[in-house]
Amino acid sequence: MTDIHRPEELIQIPHGLGPEDLKKLHYFLKLTQGFEDRLISLYKQGKIVGGVYTSRGNEAVAVGTAFALEARDVLCPMHRDLGAALVKGDPLRELMCQFLARGNSPTRGKDSNLHHGNRERNTLGMISHLGTMIPVTVGAALAEKMSGSGAVALTYIGDGGSSIGDFHEGLNFAAVQRLPFILVIENNQYAFSTPNHMQFVCERLADRALGYGIPGVQVDGTDVLAVYQATKKAVERGRRGEGPTLIETITMRLRGHSEADNFSYVPKELIEAWQAKEPVSRFENALLQRGVLKEADVQAIEERIAAELEDAAQFALDSPMADPEEAARGVFAP
Amino acid sequence: MTDIHRPEELIQIPHGLGPEDLKKLHYFLKLTQGFEDRLISLYKQGKIVGGVYTSRGNEAVAVGTAFALEARDVLCPMHRDLGAALVKGDPLRELMCQFLARGNSPTRGKDSNLHHGNRERNTLGMISHLGTMIPVTVGAALAEKMSGSGAVALTYIGDGGSSIGDFHEGLNFAAVQRLPFILVIENNQYAFSTPNHMQFVCERLADRALGYGIPGVQVDGTDVLAVYQATKKAVERGRRGEGPTLIETITMRLRGHSEADNFSYVPKELIEAWQAKEPVSRFENALLQRGVLKEADVQAIEERIAAELEDAAQFALDSPMADPEEAARGVFAP
Amino acid sequence: MSQVTYLEAIREGLSEEMERDPSVFLLGEDIGAYGGAFKVTAGFQERFGQQRVLDTPLAESAILGVAAGAALRGYRPVAEMQFSDFITSGFNQLVNFAAKTHYRYGEPVPMVVRCPTGGYIHGGPFHSQSTEAWFFHTPGLKLVAPSTPADAKGLMKAAIRDNNPVLYFEHKFLYRRAKGEVGGAEDVIEIGKSHTVRRGDAATIVTYGATVSLSVEAAEVVARDGSEVEVIDLRSLQPFDREAILESVQRTGRLLIVHEDTLTGGIGGEIAAVVSDQAFEYLDAPIRRVASLDTPVPFAPPMEEYFFPSAPKIEAALRELLAY
Amino acid sequence: MSQVTYLEAIREGLSEEMERDPSVFLLGEDIGAYGGAFKVTAGFQERFGQQRVLDTPLAESAILGVAAGAALRGYRPVAEMQFSDFITSGFNQLVNFAAKTHYRYGEPVPMVVRCPTGGYIHGGPFHSQSTEAWFFHTPGLKLVAPSTPADAKGLMKAAIRDNNPVLYFEHKFLYRRAKGEVGGAEDVIEIGKSHTVRRGDAATIVTYGATVSLSVEAAEVVARDGSEVEVIDLRSLQPFDREAILESVQRTGRLLIVHEDTLTGGIGGEIAAVVSDQAFEYLDAPIRRVASLDTPVPFAPPMEEYFFPSAPKIEAALRELLAY
Numbered sequence A, B: 001m002t003d004i005h006r007p008e009e010l011i012q013i014p015h016g017l018g019p020e021d022l023k024k025l026h027y028f029l030k031l032t033q034g035f036e037d038r039l040i041s042l043y044k045q046g047k048i049v050g051g052v053y054t055s056r057g058n059e060a061v062a063v064g065t066a067f068a069l070e071a072r073d074v075l076c077p078m079h080r081d082l083g084a085a086l087v088k089g090d091p092l093r094e095l096m097c098q099f100l101a102r103g104n105s106p107t108r109g110k111d112s113n114l115h116h117g118n119r120e121r122n123t124l125g126m127i128s129h130l131g132t133m134i135p136v137t138v139g140a141a142l143a144e145k146m147s148g149s150g151a152v153a154l155t156y157i158g159d160g161g162s163s164i165g166d167f168h169e170g171l172n173f174a175a176v177q178r179l180p181f182i183l184v185i186e187n188n189q190y191a192f193s194t195p196n197h198m199q200f201v202c203e204r205l206a207d208r209a210l211g212y213g214i215p216g217v218q219v220d221g222t223d224v225l226a227v228y229q230a231t232k233k234a235v236e237r238g239r240r241g242e243g244p245t246l247i248e249t250i251t252m253r254l255r256g257h258s259e260a261d262n263f264s265y266v267p268k269e270l271i272e273a274w275q276a277k278e279p280v281s282r283f284e285n286a287l288l289q290r291g292v293l294k295e296a297d298v299q300a301i302e303e304r305i306a307a308e309l310e311d312a313a314q315f316a317l318d319s320p321m322a323d324p325e326e327a328a329r330g331v332f333a334p
Numbered sequence C, D: 001m002s003q004v005t006y007l008e009a010i011r012e013g014l015s016e017e018m019e020r021d022p023s024v025f026l027l028g029e030d031i032g033a034y035g036g037a038f039k040v041t042a043g044f045q046e047r048f049g050q051q052r053v054l055d056t057p058l059a060e061s062a063i064l065g066v067a068a069g070a071a072l073r074g075y076r077p078v079a080e081m082q083f084s085d086f087i088t089s090g091f092n093q094l095v096n097f098a099a100k101t102h103y104r105y106g107e108p109v110p111m112v113v114r115c116p117t118g119g120y121i122h123g124g125p126f127h128s129q130s131t132e133a134w135f136f137h138t139p140g141l142k143l144v145a146p147s148t149p150a151d152a153k154g155l156m157k158a159a160i161r162d163n164n165p166v167l168y169f170e171h172k173f174l175y176r177r178a179k180g181e182v183g184g185a186e187d188v189i190e191i192g193k194s195h196t197v198r199r200g201d202a203a204t205i206v207t208y209g210a211t212v213s214l215s216v217e218a219a220e221v222v223a224r225d226g227s228e229v230e231v232i233d234l235r236s237l238q239p240f241d242r243e244a245i246l247e248s249v250q251r252t253g254r255l256l257i258v259h260e261d262t263l264t265g266g267i268g269g270e271i272a273a274v275v276s277d278q279a280f281e282y283l284d285a286p287i288r289r290v291a292s293l294d295t296p297v298p299f300a301p302p303m304e305e306y307f308f309p310s311a312p313k314i315e316a317a318l319r320e321l322l323a324y
């Protein structure tokens, strides 16, 4: 992986990605950031009930991994993976309604954040209990293998979540069954207030792959193209029926655990060191340096995104909450 | 580790073990075997309620590991570790009463097999749910570290049990806290009817240690001295405050999962191949070859053991079951 | 029709549904070549192949989570717990993911969890537990607990065809002891409907599982003295048949609830609460319960016997209730 | 005495016991430097050191198993679940190891599990659950659920000094809202004893946790029309104060059970069963319950409000009960 202390290091553009792809990636990174800016301001205006968890520092992981998937592939975004939901096709209005718990949201306001799934888009809806979605997504991979769809299934887990039993049970199950499953560790140095050295003492979480007899790779999580490439490789391996891959992405959580957390427990120098590798600007600068984008393009994209988000936010704000009685419905499927 | 296909290979006698130690080891191996012969016959006579799980093939692991511990060290034997309980000092009469569920057994007949613990002997009583005792024994290791006793804590898990979440959570917790904890994997090729290749696909379970940043060693589980040495090293490391060790012992379950299981699913050739390394006779032959024991000694030991077991069995058979009303007592500690 | 055992009835239910619907598959520990700890799936792997009869690693949370994931993707997995006791090792997957997913975003999780349950088999604290009450209290899960071969087969079909997570409690004591006729390929027993196994107007016993036959036994002894006691076998625990219970109690005025599970916080408490609320005017006597002691399940036979409900204990409670 | 919040009272109980007994230590996620998700243990690590205020990896089963192991070895661990919802990830350690060990071989497991519980905080399905009923049904565990600062402190002391596993349900809604005086270093509140917070002869409300104040509120509204309703705060759920409940119902003849947990299979069912059995002759009306809907906890405020018990809902049920 790239040395996090050499931010100036140039991002390599992999074969098979044309300018349009690069622009798409850039768009989704910016969109993620813009969406969360909007969430933060709505939160500050008291328009969001419950907590807001942004993906600051994780954008390249969410976008880069999802970009390596096809529509048929199953994806289970976790709490730092708004970008993955966007790439997978969740409409902005829907997502905004979901974060604002409106009655027309995917969960009809019964749940919030990214806790929704959609069969047509091949997404699974996470629950809060970390680790739970690993066996569940492995089950989706088993289904794809049984149906012979050729699709793979991918989900995420944090440095903190990597300590829970389901990480072990799920990966081992997928390995034994040689399932088309990809687990992406989002190692962003902290689990809430817990630094990595209090979470694990192995050198690389990717090394856990050895204990399951599967490949484990470590990649710079601030480099969207590196993340994309590593995922692409894992996807191809999965499609070939060779089994799961564990990908450890290294990045830094650049904000608090939630907007209620001032993260004073994170040394300022650490934040600054990582700010130099802030994933969105890092990629944007790379594209500007390479002339894939001009300043004017960036401005145009920002304006487009602002408009799209304005529309989505207004739509959500204008959308009513669900009837209270809706609370009593839907426990069981007909 | 030694190659399981070279049974003729000589057992090496480690430094620091005198003839008396070797004879003790031999005695405990034979006692384990004799005790289980007795259990099997009692079972066939219908004198044992519930299942009988013998440790055939695992004797050297149970005895060799426990022999490397001191009285102060905490031990949690699992279902194949009768030999460990014997080395740790469980009296034969007590054990026999426990297996026969008598009212004067350590569990007063409320539980059976090796499901008992004893604070004075520093043993913990297992439950059936595999994996559970790993975090519990890690908790004991934490207690010893906090009290500064210098004691270590050791428990076991099978190839099958190694797939459960508590394996992961417990080992990682112990590693992060640098606890004097030792986990011994009893890899005896099968989990009930499940062969290893359907349980995991990594090369060595010992390699999982890398994912926790702790040493992982593999040792011939049919060689009591090799097991002893590996454990001794782990114990010393623990006493030095350097943290846990994962030891994978390789052996073969030479009987059914329980006495109710005819284990027809195990290829006969496999059993035969491993019979050549049957742990008890393997060690006995080594001691005879080296002249540590003479045929006459062996016979004397067998007679002594027969007498001890006869006494224990009679004592247990003569012991009454608990009063039915005892069932209602002892849910809560005073 | 020929007589089959309760275990064979479960097997028939499973195999017929696997024949009927290719989306049904089984997963669990030792269920393949070995046929399961109780041999319920003996021969299934030869017949349906390794893919549809999946031997898993020893990992209950993975088994249950994988089943839920496959269910969300259109399959109908039937997961086996080797003993219902071990479901605690995968508890979270059921109560937080499988149970809450349809409510949260409207997609069905059609899965069955086979739970070999209960005692009277000298299994001790970890192989004899009744684990239904935890799930009875978890919205989003359905629970069935057959007591006869016919119900075992018919409810297995219903459970597999249901679009929700269904916990299927198959009683280990009944596996080879309960015998009887079973229905055909399309005899599906509706989840939520009880079965009145004995008619009477003197009192009502509501029960399920292994204590159904013990209750009938007690009722028959009492009948010799002229009091005919009604015995309702719930069959389904969640949802349970409120109407049948209330209708019966309104006739008899006396209710005895019997279950093998421990007393405090057991399903009997809820039934008593519902009846004391909705049939208050009809009650001629206090609602009584016969259940296991509030302790773990003791191992030694004399204590085990003292712990579990028995025909004599039920009879004694009945006589007291009738004399009230 | 000065007024403190419920949260400060918990903190006082913990710190005083840690001062008193060196065998007491804390473990959990983010409880050290950060002071816990709700800041209950803020400042503890500076004061008692890293060893006695242990930050753990994100692993509930390890946290609970380690606590049980340390307890067996003579310590008195207090384990924190970041939210009581997450206890499901370590469920097996509690119900099968901690709960059954003393019964099996007679050695005590003195541990406390702190469970920040309940809703009314817009937490959604996974940060609002009431998880007590699962453990209420598990022999070998004690459960307490304070509703005031005084009880929070006194029951924390009792829980830590108890020689059994005790689940301590601290209500998130009350943390900073409930204020009051608290007792001193030796004011230990006996586990199993309820507190009658309001006297009356017209009816009895039995409740606990966040619904205690809602019940009193409803009782006071009803009192304006002349009916004085007694309100019993259970405080301890396992064991619970049968005597106090029965004594009260024998006087009032009317019982309303109120709890925040979902209705079916909740603790209210057991209380109703006990009363309908043991106070049958005294009941002048059906036993009624007010509880949450049998669904997961919905997120959006209007649905959340519809889901949970409220003073108006309790008042309506009371009026119906009194009019019966």
Ligand SMILES: Cc1ncc(C[n+]2csc(CCOP(=O)(O)OP(=O)(O)O)c2C)c(N)n1
Residues within 6 Å of the ligand: A080, A128, A129, A130, A131, A157, A158, A159, A160, A161, A162, A164, A186, A188, A190, A191, A192, A253, A257, D029, D058, D060, D082, D086, D089
């Ligand atoms: C099983 C479980 N325990 C505790 C929590 C509470 N919790 C929510 S997020 C979080 C930290 C997660 O850290 P990490 O896995 O590294 O992901 P990150 O937020 O850093 O991306 C914790 C402890 C949870 N959600 N699930």
Ligand SMILES: Cc1ncc(C[n+]2csc(CCOP(=O)(O)OP(=O)(O)O)c2C)c(N)n1
Residues within 6 Å of the ligand: B080, B128, B129, B130, B131, B157, B158, B159, B160, B161, B162, B164, B186, B188, B190, B191, B192, B253, B257, C029, C058, C059, C060, C082, C086, C089
């Ligand atoms: C959590 C759990 N699931 C299932 C079982 C049922 N069971 C008892 S022993 C066993 C096989 C154990 O195999 P292994 O761990 O390799 O130990 P071995 O018996 O081979 O020494 C199984 C599946 C259990 N005891 N615990």
Ligand SMILES: [Mg+2]
Residues within 6 Å of the ligand: A158, A159, A160, A186, A187, A188, A189, A190, A191, A192, A253
């Ligand atoms: Mg993190």
Ligand SMILES: [Mg+2]
Residues within 6 Å of the ligand: B158, B159, B160, B186, B187, B188, B189, B190, B191, B192, B253
């Ligand atoms: Mg094995």
